[in-house]
Every structure is written in structure tokens, then in C-alpha cells.
Amino acid sequence: MSDVSIGTGKVVVNRAMSLDGFIAGPGHAMDWIFEYLTADTFPEVMAATGAMLVGRGTYEVAKRMADEDTAYDGGGQFVLTHEPPDEPDPTVTFLTCDIEEAVATARSAAGGKNLEILGADVAAQCLQRGLVDEILVYVLPVLLGDGVRFSPSSLGRIDLEPFSNTQSGAVTMLRFHVRK
Template sequence: MSDTDAGLGKVVVNRSMSLDGFIAGPDHAMDWVIEYFREDPFPEVMAATGAMLIGRRTHEVAKRMSDENTGYDGGPVFVLTHQPPDEPEQGVTFLTCDLAEAVAKARAAAGGKNLEILGADVASQCLQRGLVDEVLVYVLPVLLGDGVRFSTSGLGRIDLEPFSNTQAGPVTMLRFRVRK
């Protein structure tokens, strides 16, 4: 897939990452990220986002963060899962289909804007299958020492081409195109 496909936005893996390579702390904790994004340092990223595709575990962490009044608003949210909940959640579509089909559905819902991919497992699977156009990483000035790594083991080599780096306060945003 590419950003030229039928006028669709790009598929972008979006990460906040500690300097030592963790996207979540022990027990999938993400509270350490909040302080860096209270005032949105890169509003253009959210403005370009039309939908999000995330894994179930990432969704559960996001719900906890939302309960603390730190939710995200990037358009429709699609959760790829093997077991959808019994009760539907407002604003969330649970998908149990193939990964490529999930990406296609979420991209269509993005309305020509970017589809953001969140979560180590879903993002790694999308990268392995060549479904990603860009990787965006917010490097935060913290060392966690343990937690959830940037990608799952077995990802294999993915070549990237850097095209942008921007700093806003303590946050550095790095952007890469995925070489295909």
C-alpha cells in the first residue's frame, strides 16, 4: 500500500518511545508518556490522522488512560482482536478479520487521512506484511529499563529511510518511510 492508492492517506506506525527502546513500561504502563503530551507538541500529526487501528492490549491501556481524562481523539478506532467484548463500546469497532482486511477497513474509514497503527504486535505484523508506509517515533527523554519493546521478536529486518526530525520541547519526533 502507498499514499498514492486511490487518494488514501498513509498507513503510519505511531510510537512514543523511551530512549532505551520501550513503548510501554512494565505491565504495559503508559503513564510516563502523558506528561510529554499534555500540550500537544505536534498537532499536525493528529490533524492528519483519520482513524486508528490498534491491538486489544493497547486498547485496554488506552481505556485506562482515557479514564484518567487523557484520551486520544484520532477519528474512528478499530481494535483487531481474537475475542471481541460481549458488550459494544461507543466509538470502537472490534474486528476479528485478517490483518490486511482490517487495515483496508480502517483506511477506508479514515476518509483520505492517515491510518495510525498503535501497539507493538499489530504494528509488527503490519510491517512484516508490507502494509506500512511510514514510521513515526516520538523519542522521550526517559530510560525505563524494562517494558514493551518497540517491536515484537521475530520482526526481521525492515529498511527505513529517514525524512524528518523535529524537536518540540523535550520531545523529538523522527519520521521514516518504509523502503519496499
């Protein structure tokens, strides 16, 4: 496992999740998250983050939500996609490589801080290939009933070791090391 103290940072899957296991609601809606969770809820997470690697779907949802004042400064933003948009976004680096190269590129840009992995598909790919050091889950007090599950059924078993849980208002943050 990597360690931020030696300048290599960790690869951290970062997820907000409803109590019934959804990371996005029907239609990939994520606005419900910001009823409970803001960048100020756990500022130490943002301070430890140097870059983010997200999937194209998560990027598109974030673009739609940009007007809702949900800014999150997690460092450089990298989007893994099969097709970059026709009009480039100057705040984002679009990557069309394999997952290992995408993680290495974004991790290098993190400057010794953590690389956050956001998005169901990108996180599952990273977990399947043993690229993740930690999983951080914000459990929110809501039941959605439907939407995007925490992980796809095709992921298979991943063993975790809990090492921290913290309460901030209505939000519980759970942290796990990924056993390799």
C-alpha cells in the same frame, strides 16, 4: 507508497518510545508518555489522521487510562481482536478478520487521511506484511529499563529511510519511510 494529497492516506505506525527502546513500561504502563506528550505537542499529526487501528492490549490499556485526561482524537477507532468484549463499546469498531482486511477497513474509514497503527503486535504484523508506509516515533527523555520493546525480535529486518525530525520541548519526533 500512498499519498494523502491523492486521497488515499498513508499507513503510519505511530509510537512514543523511551530512549532505551520501550513503548510501554512494566505491566504495559503508558502513563509516563503523557508526562511529555499531549495531543497539542504535534497537532499536525492528529490533523492528518483519519482513523486508528489498535490491538486489543493497547485498547485495554487506553481504557484504564481514560480517567487521566489523555484523549486523542485520531478519528474512527478500530480494534483488531480474536474476541470482542461481551459489552460493546459504541466508540470503537471491533474487527476479528486478518490484518490485511483490518487495515483495508480502517483505511477506508480514514476518508483519505492517514491510518495510524498503534500497538506492538498489530504494528509488527503490518510491518511483516509490507502494509506500512511510514513510522513516526516520539522519543521521550526517559529510561524505563524494562517493558514492551519497540518491536519483537521475531520481526526481522525492516529497512527505513529517515525523512524528518522535529523537536518540540523535550520530545523529538523522528519520521521514516519504510523501504519496500
